[in-house]
Amino acid sequence: MVKKQKIFLIGARACGKTSLGRAFAKALQWHFVDTDALLQQEAACSVATYVQKHGWAAFREFESHILQKAAKEHHVIATGGGMVLREENRYFMRAEGCVFFLQAPVDILVERLRFDPEHEQRPSLTGQGLVEEVATVLLERTPLYVATAHVVLEAQAPLELLLKTAISQYHSL
Numbered sequence: 001m002v003k004k005q006k007i008f009l010i011g012a013r014a015c016g017k018t019s020l021g022r023a024f025a026k027a028l029q030w031h032f033v034d035t036d037a038l039l040q041q042e043a044a045c046s047v048a049t050y051v052q053k054h055g056w057a058a059f060r061e062f063e064s065h066i067l068q069k070a071a072k073e074h075h076v077i078a079t080g081g082g083m084v085l086r087e088e089n090r091y092f093m094r095a096e097g098c099v100f101f102l103q104a105p106v107d108i109l110v111e112r113l114r115f116d117p118e119h120e121q122r123p124s125l126t127g128q129g130l131v132e133e134v135a136t137v138l139l140e141r142t143p144l145y146v147a148t149a150h151v152v153l154e155a156q157a158p159l160e161l162l163l164k165t166a167i168s169q170y171h172s173l
């Protein structure tokens with residue numbers, strides 16, 4: 001039996017975690033938080049500036065701390081795309097709540113990232129071009145997203161349909 005007190009949204013950059021998370025929280029009348037937003041608030045700077053100053057290893061450490069903090073105070077939590085990289089985070093999310101993976105193919109993510117790159121929140125992870133980076137990152141992380149998730153959703157679906165599916169999956173867990 002899955003614990004239902006919290007909902008975690010995982011998936012790659014631009015898969016729609018924040019939009020679905022907000023809608024999910026509104027529908028359930030639960031609190032919502034996005035770990036990137038909370039991290040930027042705590043650090044008082046953007047992800048790009050934080051990474052530039054302290055590096056990715058420090059960012060991952062901080063991000064794990066933010067996950068714990070977010071889970072104490074909120075019930076629907078949209079996570080940064082790399083939250084699953086640490087085993088402790090994967091274990092924590094699976095054990096503490098229902099985990100939804102928003103799955104999307106490379107071309108859809110690339111299109112969304114071209115349209116809305118959010119450079120301050122999304123500095124380059126690999127130094128590659130956009131298409132190569134999204135493909136590389138998905139190849140590495142998809143098994144982690146799948147292993148962590150209780151439910152996999154197709155992120156391309158319209159938000160309204162996604163929400164309906166997510167709510168019905170949540171109630172059936």
Ligand code: S3P
Binds near residue numbers: 011013014123125
């Ligand atoms: C990252 C995704 C970003 C942000 C940071 C690292 C990643 O979050 O946490 O730039 O490693 O994929 P979003 O998935 O919300 O864009």
